[in-house]
Amino acid sequence: MGWLKNRFVYTFGGIALAILAWNVWVVLNDDGIIRGEVVSASGAPVEGATVKLTERTLLVARPRGETLTDADGRFTFTGHDLHHLFLEASKEGAGHAGPLEVRLYFKGENVNLHTPLRLDGTT
Amino acid sequence: MAGGADNAPALEGRRRGLAGLIPGSRKRSRDLALIWLFLAPSLAIFAIYRIVPLIWNAVLSFQFWSPYKPAEFAGLYHYEEMLFYDDAFWQTLWNTLIFMASAPVGIVFALAVALLVDTNIRGRNVYRTIFFMSYPVMTVAVGIIWQWLFNENVGLINYVLIELGIIDRGIPFLESFDWALPSVILASIWQVIGFYMIILLTGLQSIPPSLYEAAAIDGANALQRFRRITLPLIRPSLFLCFVVGIINSFTAFDLIFVMTGGGPGHATDLLITYIYSIAFRLSKFDYAAAITVVNFLLFLALAFLANRLAGGEAGAVKTGG
Amino acid sequence: MSRYPHWPIHLALSIASAAMLVPFYWVLKTSLTGENIFTFPPSLLPESPHIFYYVDVWYAIPFLRYLFNSIIVSVIVVVANVVLNAMAGYALTRDFPGKGATILLFLSCMMIPFQVTIIPAYLITSEMGLLNSYVGMALPLASTIVCIFVFKAAFEAIPKSLIDAARIDGVPDWMIVFRIILPLTKPAIATNVILSFIWSWNSFLWPLVIVRDAQMQTLPLGLARFLSVVEDTTGALYAFCVMVLVPGLIIFLLAQKEFITGLTSGATKG
Amino acid sequence: MRKLAIALAAGAATLAMTLHPGSASAQEKKITVMTWNIPYFTEGFDKWVAAFKKVHPDFEVERIDMKGTELPTFYQTQVVAGTPPDIVDVQGGLWLQYASQGGLKNLDPYLERDKDYTDRINPQILDNWKYEGHHYGVPLYISKTLLFLNRNMMKEAGITEDPTSFDEIMADAEKMTGGENTGFMTLNFDWLYWPLFAMNGVEFVGDDGKAAFNTPEAVALVKRLADLTEKGVINKISWTGRWVEPNGAFAAGNVGMLHAHAPAFLWFKSKADWVNDESVGAMNMPGGWSTPNSHSLVLSEGSKWPEEAWDFMKIATSGDGAYAMGTGTNNLTGDMQVNEKLMGYFKENLPAVVPILETQLQDLDKLTGNWPFAQDAAIKDAFYPELQAALLGEKSAEDALSEAERKVNRILQRR
Incomplete structure (x- = not known):
């Protein structure tokens, strides 16, 4: 098996392993779930805010979904297949937030947004 | 220039090189058949992709023709047009000559580098690799990269020049009549210099060290050794470099296509880009063919001139041994 | 030559190397940070680098398909070059009537730029039914003149006494070829592999005209295609440049040991 | 060295195997449409194809998209080989060279025959593609x-x-x-x-x-x-x-x-x-x-299916097809009824462009720089x-x- 020990095998084997590992990671994390939170200008969770999801690629920008926040101000999108998107939140009387740019490493990556969308309080 | 020790046994007699080493070479005729058989595939490829197209161009250059019309005899119409009325032809010809004349600049620089990495310093292979690394880069990508390095507003080159206090505001290198051609040439030299270096290194390494030692004993200094031994002995390599330099003025096509498109005006148009745009942008294939023929003859003449300067070694373009 | 101190040589070479490497650095930096075409001065170090431009590119074009096509074409070209050039190079070491004319023909062929041959070459390829095929893309590069001369030089440099001695010892001919000739010409083979790989990997205009099917595009075509779509999005464009360059550079760096020896030590020292 | 020998043999075998004959005969029922640097325009194009297939269910539509710098090279090589794309999207004066050399079909007979199509197209815009008294192109999208x-x-x-x-x-x-x-x-x-x-x-x-x-x-x-x-x-x-x-x-x-x-x-x-x-x-x-810097569709003289190609051109440049073009690329078209509908769409979706697009339909008698030089x-x-x-x-x-x-x-x- 000595002929296996050369730099060509090492390099391409290494690349193949890296690709394999990456694909396993992708398969485990590509449910297309986006979780986040909408808060008011004072920082309190906002229920019933509309959150809009916009797709962005090199060529197009188009709306891809809408949802409402629950009682804790949290929202969830499922099953998206995007890698570059914008989130925008608004609620009558509580103002507007965003657009917040979200870039992902692969299409449909699961993501938990750590910074909440903060409504600006304008009407 | 067939190399190898010529102490062949009598039975293989007059033949040199590897002659007679392959089975079935007992008879001269079978031998010849084998030689031509070996040459056939390469010759066929060159015939299809070089010679036939050249003949096609030569025939076309005496006709009026376009993809949409039947051919018609034109005599010397296109040649007359080119030589007496087409200023752009003369400008592109001039640009091509400048472009080729810049090859020696690259070759001199490459020779300097080659001499330095031919010493026994540490890490010489790393240096060799770095210098050669730009050659494999796709020409389209070279164009894109350098286009931005030369950019008037955000280009690195302008930034460095401004920081050094050489200029006050950015120069639009690729848009300027004066700077566009030198800029393209610089990018082209960057790409091809590693190739020159490797060719020259080949030549340097084939010089037997004993020659230098003998010269040193005779009291020749470094400069004398370089002029008396190095330069004469790397003449074949230098010739190959010049040929590559000439050819480079049409492999630079992609570069110019991406970086300037031949502009501003015709400031960076070389013959090859001009021929291309006449044929495909103006649909004048007949006229383009006439320029092609002139271009070919010119280059051939230059190659043979270079060959004469190199001491008639064209048949022995060698990169090893 | 070891009488001289080494540091001035190192200094000179380091400066020159740095100059040669700047474009590489710049393309890599820009692919990670993007470039705002309105900001001056440009930042020399990458600020908040990220790899999202690569993600954008990955999803904007069928990169793997292009890569696959490029590899297939290059493999055909490389194999054909090694075989055909070795044959032609060997033939040129022999004496035969018409040798001078053949060499002259080869040298003249070098002076015909490929761009002007497109239309007739296209018609011939079309007659052969090779449009839109890998072989059609590879054929014009299947034998290259510089490489023929590389082989010729390598064969000429093999000492004939070596082979005669082997033959007298009763070594069969096929073994002579594989045990003596091939090892001695290994550097020439490496040279052929690298140069023909570079030329086919970067070939642009020919694939452009003979490929009609989007599924058959090669990387340079993809790059030009991409350039027109994102003419102004430098981050993504540079990311694609890097993606196009990396496979070629990996191959080069892996094979460069043989290559550099191939071109520099010459066949005599094999 | 055996490794090398095996590698060479394998290489030669691959080479031999890939030497297969090329694509099928050109007489299949297919039209080819070449667009000018609008690779993102896919949804609209699919709509065109769907509408075309309703009329000609047995036809296939091949699409090629090329950048402006490469389109002429590709097109002319195809013309020489006798397999030109049937329909080409051209900009500027490129069509003039082809038309003056007889490379494009004179569209007058079609325009006269299909009055209900011709009446939809603004005549001043249509005349942009008039050379020596004949029309050679129909407007795909307009700009000036x-x-x-x-x-x-x-x-x-x-x-x-x-x-x-x-x-x-x-x-x-x-x-x-x-x-x-x-x-x-x-x-x-x-x-x-x-x-x-x-x-x-x-x-x-x-x-x-x-x-x-x-x-x-x-x-x-x-x-x-x-x-x-x-x-x-x-x-x-x-x-x-x-x-x-x-x-x-x-x-x-x-x-x-x-x-x-x-x-x-x-x-x-x-x-x-x-x-x-x-x-x-x-x-x-x-x-x-x-x-003007409008784009038009032209019909190659060498087209094997001119009637079908003309039908495709009509679909793409009028009615719903033109509307798809307008909304897909944010442009106006040559079809005046569609333009009204498009303006409504832009007012709704992209109000910022409305003032700009309004200028595009004004002063159509003051176009310059569009001389029909061969x-x-x-x-x-x-x-x-x-x-x-x-x-x-x-x-x-x-x-x-x-x-x-x-x-x-x-x-x-x-x-």
């Missing part, structure tokens, strides 16, 4: 030049009225110039800068078919433009840039006025946050002069470098224009 105004800079310079003449444009530009700011800029590719000459009464060719631009007025104008360029009133990029550079410079916010074609607006809007319908004004050049590209190549040299101060205006006159006349009489 207009003047964009940077209202912020105008306000700073105290300019309250929009300019109404060339002199006022230049006077305003001068007021806005200073420091990093330049007052005026134009695009220069094709003949896009020609309205500047047209509005000063300079004609390119006279009635005798010879160059008519070498007049004292033109010399004075070129001198003035060169002088203003030297002073920085006119941005130098006007004469050197292609389109990314000038549009990018306008987006940077320090150019007062930009003479460009309509699609430039969405481009610089996407680059710069400050751009909106208040900060950027749009107007036709004084006198209404503009250079050798349009050659004339451009002869004329522009001379003009450019004069504008950049490399050459005197007199020399440049007489040199250009000589060259242009030479081309006009050359075969």
Whole structure:
């Protein structure tokens, strides 16, 4: 098996392993779930805010979904297949937030947004 | 220039090189058949992709023709047009000559580098690799990269020049009549210099060290050794470099296509880009063919001139041994 | 030559190397940070680098398909070059009537730029039914003149006494070829592999005209295609440049040991 | 070494195996459509194909999209080989070369026959593709030049009225110039800068078919433009840039006025946050002069299925197909009914472009720079470098224009 020990095998084997590992990671994390939170200008969770999801690629920008926040101000999108998107939140009387740019490493990556969308309080 | 020790046994007699080493070479005729058989595939490829197209161009250059019309005899119409009325032809010809004349600049620089990495310093292979690394880069990508390095507003080159206090505001290198051609040439030299270096290194390494030692004993200094031994002995390599330099003025096509498109005006148009745009942008294939023929003859003449300067070694373009 | 101190040589070479490497650095930096075409001065170090431009590119074009096509074409070209050039190079070491004319023909062929041959070459390829095929893309590069001369030089440099001695010892001919000739010409083979790989990997205009099917595009075509779509999005464009360059550079760096020896030590020292 | 031998043998085997014959016969029922650099336009294209297949269910549609620099090369090679794409999307004067050499189908018989289609198309727009009395193209999407105004800079310079003449444009530009700011800029590719000459009464060719631009007025104008360029009133990029550079410079916010074609607006809007319908004004050049830069579909003479291809062209350039084109690329089309519907769509979805698009349907009798020269590209190549040299101060205006006159006349009489 000595002929296996050369730099060509090492390099391409290494690349193949890296690709394999990456694909396993992708398969485990590509449910297309986006979780986040909408808060008011004072920082309190906002229920019933509309959150809009916009797709962005090199060529197009188009709306891809809408949802409402629950009682804790949290929202969830499922099953998206995007890698570059914008989130925008608004609620009558509580103002507007965003657009917040979200870039992902692969299409449909699961993501938990750590910074909440903060409504600006304008009407 | 067939190399190898010529102490062949009598039975293989007059033949040199590897002659007679392959089975079935007992008879001269079978031998010849084998030689031509070996040459056939390469010759066929060159015939299809070089010679036939050249003949096609030569025939076309005496006709009026376009993809949409039947051919018609034109005599010397296109040649007359080119030589007496087409200023752009003369400008592109001039640009091509400048472009080729810049090859020696690259070759001199490459020779300097080659001499330095031919010493026994540490890490010489790393240096060799770095210098050669730009050659494999796709020409389209070279164009894109350098286009931005030369950019008037955000280009690195302008930034460095401004920081050094050489200029006050950015120069639009690729848009300027004066700077566009030198800029393209610089990018082209960057790409091809590693190739020159490797060719020259080949030549340097084939010089037997004993020659230098003998010269040193005779009291020749470094400069004398370089002029008396190095330069004469790397003449074949230098010739190959010049040929590559000439050819480079049409492999630079992609570069110019991406970086300037031949502009501003015709400031960076070389013959090859001009021929291309006449044929495909103006649909004048007949006229383009006439320029092609002139271009070919010119280059051939230059190659043979270079060959004469190199001491008639064209048949022995060698990169090893 | 070891009488001289080494540091001035190192200094000179380091400066020159740095100059040669700047474009590489710049393309890599820009692919990670993007470039705002309105900001001056440009930042020399990458600020908040990220790899999202690569993600954008990955999803904007069928990169793997292009890569696959490029590899297939290059493999055909490389194999054909090694075989055909070795044959032609060997033939040129022999004496035969018409040798001078053949060499002259080869040298003249070098002076015909490929761009002007497109239309007739296209018609011939079309007659052969090779449009839109890998072989059609590879054929014009299947034998290259510089490489023929590389082989010729390598064969000429093999000492004939070596082979005669082997033959007298009763070594069969096929073994002579594989045990003596091939090892001695290994550097020439490496040279052929690298140069023909570079030329086919970067070939642009020919694939452009003979490929009609989007599924058959090669990387340079993809790059030009991409350039027109994102003419102004430098981050993504540079990311694609890097993606196009990396496979070629990996191959080069892996094979460069043989290559550099191939071109520099010459066949005599094999 | 055995490894190497095996590798070589395997390589040779692969080589032999891949030597298979090429694509199938050309007589299959298929039309090929080549579009000009709109790879993102896929949904609309699919709609065209669906509509086409309703009429011709047994036909396939092949699509090729090419960049402008590569499209002519590819097309001509295909023409020589006898397999031209049936329908081609062309810009500028490219079609003229093909039409004048007999490479395109004369569409008059089709246009006369299908009156209900022809009546939908604006005749002034349609006449853009008229050569020696015959029509060779139908409008796919339309655009022409207009003047964009940077209202912020105008306000700073105290300019309250929009300019109404060339002199006022230049006077305003001068007021806005200073420091990093330049007052005026134009695009220069094709003949896009020609309205500047047209509005000063300079004609390119006279009635005798010879160059008519070498007049004292033109010399004075070129001198003035060169002088203003030297002073920085006119941005130098006007004469050197292609389109990314000038549009990018306008987006940077320090150019007062930009003479460009309509699609430039969405481009610089996407680059710069400050751009909106208040900060950027749009107007036709004084006198209404503009250079069209529309795209049309043409039909190859070598098409094997001209009738079917014509049906496809009608679908793509009128009715729902044209609407799909308009919404997919944010442009207007040649179909006037569709344009009304499109304006409604833009008011709803993209109100910022409405003022710009409105200019596109005005002053259609004042189009210039769209002369039907058989050798349009050659004339451009002869004329522009001379003009450019004069504008950049490399050459005197007199020399440049007489040199250009000589060259242009030479081309006009050359075969």
